[in-house]
Amino acid sequence: xxxxxxxxxxxxxxxxxxxxxxxxxxxxxxxxxxxxxxxxxxxxxxxxxxxxxxxxxxxxxxxxxxxxxxxxxxxxxxxxxxxxxxxxxxxxxxxxxxxxxxxxxxxxxxxxxxxxxxxxxxxxxxxxxxxxxxxxxxxxxxxxxxxxxxxxxxxxxxxxxxxxxxxxxxxxxxxxxxxxxxxxxxxxxxxxxxxxxxxxxxxxxxxxxxxxxxxxxxxxxxxxxxxxxxxxxxxxxxxxxxxxxxxxxxxxxxxxxxxxxxxxxxxxxxxxxxxxxxxxxxxxxxxxxxxxxxxxxxxxxxxxxxxxxxxxxxxxxxxxxxxxxxxxxxxxxxxxxxxxxxxxxxxxxxxxxxxxxxxxxxxxxxxxxxxxxxxxxxxxxxxxxxxxxxxxxxxxxxxxxxxxxxxxxxxxxxxxxxxxxxxxxxxxxxxxxxxxxxxxxxxxxxxxxxxxxxxxxxxxxxxxxxxxxxxxxxxxxxxxxxxxxxxxxxxxxxxxxxxxxxxxx
Amino acid sequence: xxxxxxxxxxxxxxxxxxxxxxxxxxxxxxxxxxxxxxxxxxxxxxxxxxxxxxxxxxxxxxxxxxxxxxxxxxxxxxxxxxxxxxxxxxxxxxxxxxxxxxxxxxxxxxxxxxxxxxxxxxxxxxxxxxxxxxxxxxxxxxxxxxxxxxxxxxxxxxxxxxxxxxxxxxxxxxxxxxxxxxxxxxxxxxxxxxxxxxxxxxxxxxxxxxxxxxxxxxxxxxxxxxxxxxxxxxxxxxxxxxxxxxxxxxxxxxxxxxxxxxxxxxxxxxxxxxxxxxxxxxxxxxxxxxxxxxxxxxxxxxxxxxxxxxxxxxxxxxxxxxxxxxxxxxxxxxx
Numbered sequence: 099x100x101x102x103x104x105x106x107x108x109x110x111x112x113x114x115x116x117x118x119x120x121x122x123x124x125x126x127x128x129x130x131x132x133x134x135x136x137x138x139x140x141x142x143x144x145x146x147x148x149x150x151x152x153x154x155x156x157x158x159x160x161x162x163x164x165x166x167x168x169x170x171x172x173x174x175x176x177x178x179x180x181x182x183x184x185x186x187x188x189x190x191x192x193x194x195x196x197x198x199x200x201x202x203x204x205x206x207x208x209x210x211x212x213x214x215x216x217x218x219x220x221x222x223x224x225x226x227x228x229x230x231x232x233x234x235x236x237x238x239x240x241x242x243x244x245x246x247x248x249x250x251x252x253x254x255x256x257x258x259x260x261x262x263x264x265x266x267x268x269x270x271x272x273x274x275x276x277x278x279x280x281x282x283x284x285x286x287x288x289x290x291x292x293x294x295x296x297x298x299x300x301x302x303x304x305x306x307x308x309x310x311x312x313x314x315x316x317x318x319x320x321x322x323x324x325x326x327x328x329x330x331x332x333x334x335x336x337x338x339x340x341x342x343x344x345x346x347x348x349x350x351x352x353x354x355x356x357x358x359x360x361x362x363x364x365x366x367x368x369x370x371x372x373x374x375x376x377x378x379x380x381x382x383x384x385x386x387x388x389x390x391x392x393x394x395x396x397x398x399x400x401x402x403x404x405x406x407x408x409x410x411x412x413x414x415x416x417x418x419x420x421x422x423x424x425x426x427x428x429x430x431x432x433x434x435x436x437x438x439x440x441x442x443x444x445x446x447x448x449x450x451x452x453x454x455x456x457x458x459x460x461x462x463x464x465x466x467x468x469x470x471x472x473x474x475x476x477x478x479x480x481x482x483x484x485x486x487x488x489x490x491x492x493x494x495x496x497x498x499x500x501x502x503x504x505x506x507x508x509x510x511x512x513x514x515x516x517x518x519x520x521x522x523x524x525x526x527x528x529x530x531x532x533x534x535x536x537x538x539x540x541x542x543x544x545x546x547x548x549x550x551x552x553x554x555x556x557x558x559x560x561x562x563x564x565x566x567x568x569x570x571x572x573x574x575x576x577x578x579x580x581x582x583x584x585x586x587x588x589x590x591x592x593x594x595x596x597x598x599x600x601x602x603x
Numbered sequence: 604x605x606x607x608x609x610x611x612x613x614x615x616x617x618x619x620x621x622x623x624x625x626x627x628x629x630x631x632x633x634x635x636x637x638x639x640x641x642x643x644x645x646x647x648x649x650x651x652x653x654x655x656x657x658x659x660x661x662x663x664x665x666x667x668x669x670x671x672x673x674x675x676x677x678x679x680x681x682x683x684x685x686x687x688x689x690x691x692x693x694x695x696x697x698x699x700x701x702x703x704x705x706x707x708x709x710x711x712x713x714x715x716x717x718x719x720x721x722x723x724x725x726x727x728x729x730x731x732x733x734x735x736x737x738x739x740x741x742x743x744x745x746x747x748x749x750x751x752x753x754x755x756x757x758x759x760x761x762x763x764x765x766x767x768x769x770x771x772x773x774x775x776x777x778x779x780x781x782x783x784x785x786x787x788x789x790x791x792x793x794x795x796x797x798x799x800x801x802x803x804x805x806x807x808x809x810x811x812x813x814x815x816x817x818x819x820x821x822x823x824x825x826x827x828x829x830x831x832x833x834x835x836x837x838x839x840x841x842x843x844x845x846x847x848x849x850x851x852x853x854x855x856x857x858x859x860x861x862x863x864x865x866x867x868x869x870x871x872x873x874x875x876x877x878x879x880x881x882x883x884x885x886x887x888x889x890x891x892x893x894x895x896x897x898x899x900x901x902x903x904x905x906x907x908x909x910x911x912x913x914x915x916x917x918x919x920x921x922x923x924x925x926x927x928x929x930x931x932x933x934x935x936x937x938x
Binding site: 114115116119297569573576577580581584585 | 617
């Protein structure tokens with residue numbers, strides 16, 4: 099972004115004191131302003147500035163995508179079907195433009211490089227790329243814009259006429275970098291309303307943010323050290339004596355990714371709640387899922403809902419025959435993989451998850467027979483634990499491709515990660531990969547605490563229970579949470595503050 | 604109103620908790636000069652500023668032992684000169700010295716801004732909170748380091764793997780006040796061969812020259828003699844082909860003629876600094892070398908600047924007691 103001071107770039111990250119400082123000032127200013135319009139202006143200014151500090155080069159693209167979606171919405175609503183197919187044409191052109199824009203930034207470089215490599219093989223060209231940088235959060239706000247255009251075209255929602263509110267609904271700082279993919283018609287009415295100051299909302303928002311920081315700084319940013327060390331050179335671990343390290347690292351990655359992404363989601367949901375604006379929850383205890391299908395109802399919910407509504411259902415959804423339905427499932431997960439990245443690893447990851455579900459559907463009758471034959475109680479704790487563990491392992495295997503540097507690395511890890519080299523758990527090998535015993539203990543203990551609380555939250559809202567306790571109890575919890583993060587969190591100069599994983603998508 | 608009060612109370616209690624936690628867990632710099640300066644308020648005639656070359660070279664207790672000179676080292680590791688200027692201004696709040704010495708080998712030594720966070724922590728974490736500390740952090744370090752340095756609670760979070768029982772010992776800051784800011788090393792690294800010359804870029808020199816001018820002005824306003832010096836070293840600084848002090852002398856001659864310059868390399872041989880036994884490394888003396896230099900420096904300060912013998916002052920007993928503690932901590936090492 100020309101003119102934006104380069105010294106400010108990178109000064110604000112979500113997991114930072116600087117962000118908390120900006121947030122506190124914004125909340126105070128927000129409730130000091132008289133009307134919803136001035137408050138919206140404030141949020142828009144802060145959102146734009148925060149985006150500029152994080153990714154100035156993507157700002158113009160964000161503005162362009164927002165403008166395309168806004169103008170399309172207005173044109174579609176004004177269009178008159180009696181004199182032609184104006185609405186459809188505008189809708190299709192807008193969606194194609196948005197998809198093309200995303201594809202350009204996301205895939206053009208790798209495609210050109212791929213073509214260049216093929217050309218180089220025939221001595222026709224060298225290694226060239228366009229050097230396009232994917233703007234921060236583009237995958238998220240482009241999907242948000244596509245959903246809006248489609249919804250307006252289908253008449254599911256009316257066009258947002260207020261350009262300020264529309265711009266804010268896309269650039270709203272809690273969601274602009276990595277979602278959740280929130281429908282503009284969900285945000286607009288909330289941003290239009292004048293919200294009274296709500297101490298309970300502030301409390302629960304802060305507590306939610308605290309939980310997010312806990313996940314990110316206590317667990318994710320510790321485990322990332324171990325995971326990076328192993329995945330940087332997986333071939334160092336595939337031998338007959340230490341293959342299990344690959345399994346441990348992959349499990350750690352599964353936990354790291356969850357703590358990182360759900361931690362981010364907690365932080366931004368909590369931050370948004372401070373302004374009285376609710377954004378959707380992206381996770382609902384995914385690692386307690388008992389099937390892969392169940393997992394995908396609990397993981398990155400806003401993306402899966404989007405894929406279901408704008409890809410799966412238009413393809414026929416469940417209303418078609420089994421063969422077509424399975425093909426649709428594979429298509430949805432292939433799109434999901436490609437949405438995450440250009441590498442074949444992402445496609446493999448997506449397809450593997452689709453295959454899991456197709457296989458689950460095909461094997462369901464056999465599974466039923468086995469359960470009946472063995473007289474297994476479906477509701478028993480043991481059976482549920484088995485299914486949960488099985489799902490975790492299957493998902494962890496798929497995460498291997500998500501994290502691996504190449505398809506070959508992924509295949510290498512998957513074929514060696516289950517080698518029975520239990521000795522690595524006790525011979526100190528795990529402590530030679532960047533984490534000390536105390537670091538490891540803090541990370542794993544913190545992860546256990548998070549999972550216990552989330553398990554409890556599946557039945558009741560643990561955060562609400564805390565915010566409704568007597569003041570002494572509440573404060574004790576708050577102080578314990580803050581001091582724990584401050585004392586034991588991984589941040590600052592001694593650590594490489596890992597970016598949130600999903601910022602790159 | 605009651606809500607605002609409860610928020611204020613919550614934040615106040617949180618601040619107290621964090622303060623208590625930081626007191627227990629901030630990486631201790633037991634040699635921190637700030638507690639020393641507080642304990643010896645208005646007693647010190649010679650303040651010695653600079654980088655590690657200062658606290659490895661000048662041992663105030665040796666000057667007290669032989670000349671009755673009251674001195675304190677007020678220095679931080681790899682400390683750039685703008686930060687040293689802040690140290691000077693902060694120190695003047697509790698001391699009225701007769702002579703101020705500044706080791707200037709740090710000219711152009713580090714990047715601007717100062718990005719060496721562990722070193723910056725050492726300098727800033729124990730510096731008294733206030734305008735000097737805040738402005739110094741904002742002016743000399745990059746924005747990405749501000750939060751970490753302004754809120755020292757950042758300093759202890761990552762110490763989990765290295766915490767020991769000693770971390771829970773209260774009062775560890777400035778525990779070695781009897782050293783008067785000096786550090787001492789018993790390691791011997793024989794030095795031989797040619798002296799290595801680091802060429803300081805002109806732009807970096809001019810930037811730090813401005814800081815030196817501000818130091819001179821601060822001292823002149825208070826009637827303090829300023830001595831710019833370089834410690835004995837096998838790595839020295841040159842600017843535009845001239846030895847550092849010669850260049851500074853030429854640049855300060857007109858506007859600050861009363862600033863004195865002292866190259867301890869030139870006296871090192873005559874006072875018996877032995878390159879084979881008295882260096883910790885190529886830029887720092889060990890305690891043998893530092894003791895020799897400090898004894899000479901004490902006499903020089905008395906002879907050249909009229910620094911008084913304070914051994915009959917009301918506070919002399921305390922300085923004598925600290926000298927005994929110093930001797931007990933390093934018996935005979937300096938002989």
